[in-house]
Amino acid sequence: MPISRRYFIKSSSALVASSLFQVGYLNAATALPNADDLAQDNEIKQRSEHTLVFASPYHTSDASFVPHLHIEFKRNIQALSQGKIYVDIQGQGAMGIGTDLMAAVSRGRVDAALISVANLSRALPLLDILNIPFWAGDNQALLNLISSPYWQQNVIENIAKQGKLAILYHYITGGRTLSTTKRTNTVIKVPTDLKNKVLRIPASKVLKHFYSMTDAHIVEVNWANVAAMARVGKFHVLDPGIVGLYAGPNNLRDEIATITQLNSVPDTWVNVVSQKWLNTLPRTLRLAVNDAAEKTFLSQLSNISHIESSCEQEFIKRGCTVFKPDQPTIALWQDQFGHHRHEWRDIKESLLGSSNEFSKLLDATKVPSKHNLG
Template sequence: MPTINRRQYIKGVGAASSVALAGCSGENQGSGSGDGGSGDGGSEQDGASTSNAGGTTYELNVATAYKLGTTEEYPVMQQAFKENVEEASDGRISVKLHPNGVLGAGTELAEKVQTGTVEAAQFSFSNFSPYASAVDLVNLPYFAGTNQQFVNLVTSDAWENNVHNNVRENGFEPLFYLVIDPRAIGVGKGKDAVLTPEDMAGFKHRIPGSQILEEAWKMVGANPTPIAWGETPSAIEEGVADSLHVSIEAFVTFGFSDLVSHITRTQMVEDAQVYAMNEKWYSDLPSDLQSAVDDASEKTFQDNLNQVPKSRENSMAKLEEAGVEVHDLSDSQLQKWKDKAGYQRSEWDSWKKKLAGDMETFKKLEQAKEQKSDFEVPN
């Protein structure tokens, strides 16, 4: 997408995600699965937003739940964002990274950005749903389950009008999304691969606290089991849960490589996140520095899209090394999942109206996900 006026540009590129849903998962936590951060790592001292006496230099504090270096297997892009902002602003905006959850994760970070305690942060874009319910449409099975559909949607005028305008009024300036990958079903050790909905019959399937996802997994015959993200590894290991649903990259990043035996890529729901800035802090910048932030956000979004295949490849290698079998569905198998739980089913009609406001708005968002964005997602 060419660099244009911010209010036009942000119609989409402004993840989890990561988690994203969460990014699109419906849980307001730190990863694109809408869940917590990863490991230990470097951090930088917290500091308030400052400018020099002449008003020409600004310190931008950016907080994430992830350690530096996570991008290799989970495309968080925090170092790239720092470099892109500082380059685009000719050093007039100095970015200080606060990784590894040192300032919080998920909902806590979103609240700090909203209040201006932290200038910018990365978190699950499900944190926008209290202000723009259309965000949760991404949780509907197969509504925007591929990377390209998700990018088409969040870079559309329909998304701008029904999501971004609302979140700006509530203190957020969306910067760009983190695309991770579609979520996949992972099953615990000793269990057979899940290839069709029938294979999930009776499975205790881990879900976040999301009514949409609870209904979705019931539709495919599973037993949806709400489990906090931090308790999920032990739940899988101990058999409290038989399966979970996160991206390929998240299985590696969050330590599930040694806990699952099979992963099946069902392309049901996208894993994505968002970087957002305090709206007032952004608005108070001089116009040329607003443009610098816009340009840096657009570049980091493109960097993220280019990084996704590399992070996926690195994650697949780690899974193979751990003895995990990854399965892709045939067209007929995929169609069974869509027929069983896809958003086209009448059971979802009440949700479409509730989240979009009315069916006319839903139709606009539905069309938007199929209209090719200027951003093309590499395979």
């Protein structure tokens, strides 16, 4: 859906003019709603014409450590639609986590969801291209890529043409790590450190291919079960970004001993919406949703570095070892597993049609975005 700047300007005025949408608990992501707030929110719901059920694995009150943007998304949708769309946030995994959440949005049980690219990759395989290592793991490289016309035209629009799901916006949450559990407690520094280790992988064929190139033994574990499996020693190593490690379900953070900030792959999420739900809206409201999505996306850019740093400091306080490889060490990983290797040719061709298309995406990571990270 093309973004209407005229509609954005017109609708943005509603954000300022209408106090109805400035509900107290919508103005502070970490504040708990009181009875008056809930009453006002219910009034908005009753006056609305459409409801968007938005599901997330995370709790709204965790906004200081998780860039989930629950409140920003809700506020922007309700304001820019002039109260015609009410957003019902179903957080803390109420509608599922990981592949279960993917199934919920794919089957229409929820209208939109925050979900990782890895867990969404079975429904939208094209996004799995992000999981080829060492080309978009850096936050700025990812921002450059997803802001580029080439990404929008050849990935986002191609996904929309399938007629099932649409990507409203990307979350930038940092690169993937190689982290060990407390039962293992061994810093992963070089590729040989993975020998004889059991490495948990998510539901991504590309990540499975990546880690199959190492000496690790790989095992797929649903995100909802990772903490429990870590406690009983079913695996030694896992790869979420530092935000994902801290925010993971069932107090996953309590099971982490070491974190190697490899930044091999972006541990990115997306806000994905059902096109069936979108098609129930008149064109003006579809444009409002699109404008609200862009506004929400931009709101994260100045805060992600702070959130990553906050998560890192919390892990350090807990006694966790955080290892940041130097450039020669990163180069060792890149040389053995990077996107340039012949082992990636078939995957590039299967997802994009040709290796040349991947080269164009790679070029896009090097063109500065019009947006800036804070």
